[in-house]
Amino acid sequence: MSLSARRPGSTVRVRVQEVDGRSVRHRDDVVATEEPLEIRVGWPGTPPRSLVVTMRTPGADFELAAGFLSSEGLLPSADDVVRLAYCSDPTLRAEQRYNVVTVDLARPLREHPTARYGAATSACGVCGKESLDELELRGCHPLPPGPVLDPATLCALPDRLRAAQDLFSRTGGLHAAGLFSADGQLLRAREDVGRHNAVDKVVGWALLERRLPLTDHVLVTSGRAGYEICQKALAAGIPFVAAVGAPSSLAVDLAATFGMTLVGFLRGERYVVYTRPDRLSD
Numbered sequence: 001m002s003l004s005a006r007r008p009g010s011t012v013r014v015r016v017q018e019v020d021g022r023s024v025r026h027r028d029d030v031v032a033t034e035e036p037l038e039i040r041v042g043w044p045g046t047p048p049r050s051l052v053v054t055m056r057t058p059g060a061d062f063e064l065a066a067g068f069l070s071s072e073g074l075l076p077s078a079d080d081v082v083r084l085a086y087c088s089d090p091t092l093r094a095e096q097r098y099n100v101v102t103v104d105l106a107r108p109l110r111e112h113p114t115a116r117y118g119a120a121t122s123a124c125g126v127c128g129k130e131s132l133d134e135l136e137l138r139g140c141h142p143l144p145p146g147p148v149l150d151p152a153t154l155c156a157l158p159d160r161l162r163a164a165q166d167l168f169s170r171t172g173g174l175h176a177a178g179l180f181s182a183d184g185q186l187l188r189a190r191e192d193v194g195r196h197n198a199v200d201k202v203v204g205w206a207l208l209e210r211r212l213p214l215t216d217h218v219l220v221t222s223g224r225a226g227y228e229i230c231q232k233a234l235a236a237g238i239p240f241v242a243a244v245g246a247p248s249s250l251a252v253d254l255a256a257t258f259g260m261t262l263v264g265f266l267r268g269e270r271y272v273v274y275t276r277p278d279r280l281s282d
Helices: 061-071 094-099 128-138 151-163 166-171 195-208 227-235 249-258
Strands: 011-020 023-032 035-043 046-056 081-086 100-105 118-120 175-181 186-192 217-221 240-243 261-267 270-275
Touching: 011 166, 023 166, 035 061, 035 094, 046 061, 061 081, 061 100, 061 195, 061 227, 094 100, 151 175, 151 186, 151 217, 151 240, 151 261, 166 186, 175 195, 186 195, 195 217, 195 227, 217 227, 227 240, 227 249, 249 261, 249 270
Parallel strands: 035 100, 046 118, 217 240, 240 261
Antiparallel strands: 011 023, 035 046, 081 100, 175 186, 175 217, 261 270
8 A cells, every 4th residue: 555645544445345155246445544653752952863663543643652652661741742743854755754753852762771662563562571670670660559440330341432433333443442530431542453552542642631640540452451551551550451352461460560450351241350359349
């Protein structure tokens, strides 16, 4: 697929052949857009430099950039952000400029000793042992006690998130992350081809709205709960993560280490609590 000279949309219309038994028909279909996003950072006295390239669904790109920096422990607060903008680099082809976001910071980017950047897929993974050490070096601490959810409220959250997934309804090909209050109110939902990107977009929204840390909130994801989902929630101060799918072993380890409630297989009235069941009322 060639890149458009205009800002890329979240979906692309394609011509398909649909086969159902012996029936064959040609029709138009809609697929989720997947394009690269390069995140660049700069600060006074330093020209912007490339930090990471990730594959994403266009939309909420500024939130994605801010959320990624926050989740990686590189951006302490929204006060450090001077400006977020699409790139105006004259050396870039016009069709690429909406695929580059520059984050201008008030001071040098915070570095940590095990930083891992470069190219990232929409479903990237990391080395478990090194990354747990990295979290401790970064200064992540055990999460506070609250909130306590009513089980009926918890069970209602996936349907509320699904109702907000407009792009999934049109394409069937996107993950979603939703940020909820303890009483079940959906505060923000974001969709992306990458489940990690969807979480970064939610965290980026909260950062730019100056809502971090999210100590009284619940994160719900449409897919499985891997290590990086929980890592991003921890960095944002979210003490309760629930997923429609299964968690990974390292996600369970992280949740247990830092006092996070981790729920998997949240479907209908059934769910599995892996850590900290005390955040669910009797």
